Amino acid sequence: MTLQRGSDFISLIEYVFPPRCVFCNEILTAGVPIYICGKCAKKIGYYNNCINSLNLPGNMETYCDGMICVGRYSGGLKSSLKRFKFNSKPSYYRAFGKLLALKVQNTIHSEKIDMVVPVPLYRYKQKLRGYNQAELIAKYAAEQLKLPFAGGVLVKTSESKSQSALNRNERLINVEGLFKVIKAESISDKNILLVDDIITTGSTVNQSSKALKLAGASRIIAGVIATTRNY
Template identity: 45%
Template sequence: MKNGNLKIVNSSNYFDDIICICEYSGVIKEALIRYKFFNKPSYHRTFAQMLYNKISEMAEWEKVDIIISVPLHCKKEHKRGYNQSHLISKQLGKLLGIEVSKSLLVRTKNTDSQSLLNRSERLQNVKDAFRVTNVNAVDGKSILILDDILTTGTTLNECCKVLKNAGASKITAAVVATGRKF
């Protein structure tokens, strides 16, 4: 991604905008794999700083009410030891001075890893996998939802669907990297 800020025009997406700072290849791909699967939680600071550098340049970032990360199922998070997206969210929230919530959006299904599935299997895998725990805290809010990698976008989109159904007024998705071409 040259400009790092993508606008999705596909009406099947539940997010209003998306920010992506890197293409999922080369050194970024290697770093994200180490971060996610090889116990390198300290990488979150660098990824958060990269996102901060891009987001802080944008005119409307101060209108974000809350930052939410794509949740892991509690069993998967326990096994990994951390939620990689939440670590980035926490650091990004500190840098931007915006509240971060780990409890407003939860994963209710322990889904299979999306990376092992094709597009239609991914859609089915995450269907009804997320729940908003406090609709009043989401209703009318502008939300920045963060994930580490965007591949097909099914997980992120399902999270945004649940947030929109709970009344979120605007959702901006932010990811460190994507392999998608827009």
């Protein structure tokens, strides 16, 4: 049974177990549309509602057609994403999925997107973590945007070294050729919102986009929560 936010049952749960801000842990009012308090929401370093380029270095071919990002990877947004990703806080997906959906709605018309696809984790890593944070964000954002969610269409075929331990040039080649598409016919000529939590060099998103493009996708816009880049 799927429970929609705003239902009487969800409201009752939140009344008994009040939601908390994913940034500062402050108790929030039951039924709030997003699990972020007003003070923390104002501190996010939001980016403009526009589509930015990945700006890959040198002559590297770019397969992603642009990026929509909520804000800069700093402050409360950074610490909250780290908890979500590394400290077993899967419930944070609601806040981040809502943030991304709002950013997309304020940037492009959703009818120009045919489906939402998450950047995948290698299956062993996902088993260890217990969830794929990008998948949780993507699924909730798709619900908010009323778009099809295509989880499992894009897969990661093997594990790569942790991107956080590598320099910029190493990151750019670390994930080459690690992604493939299952059931290519499902994405043929489709405009895709490709969702990930954080973009640094853009290598993971670009290689994911490459696999999607080679399988027949038409246009790919990356939707991310945060980036270390300045825009």
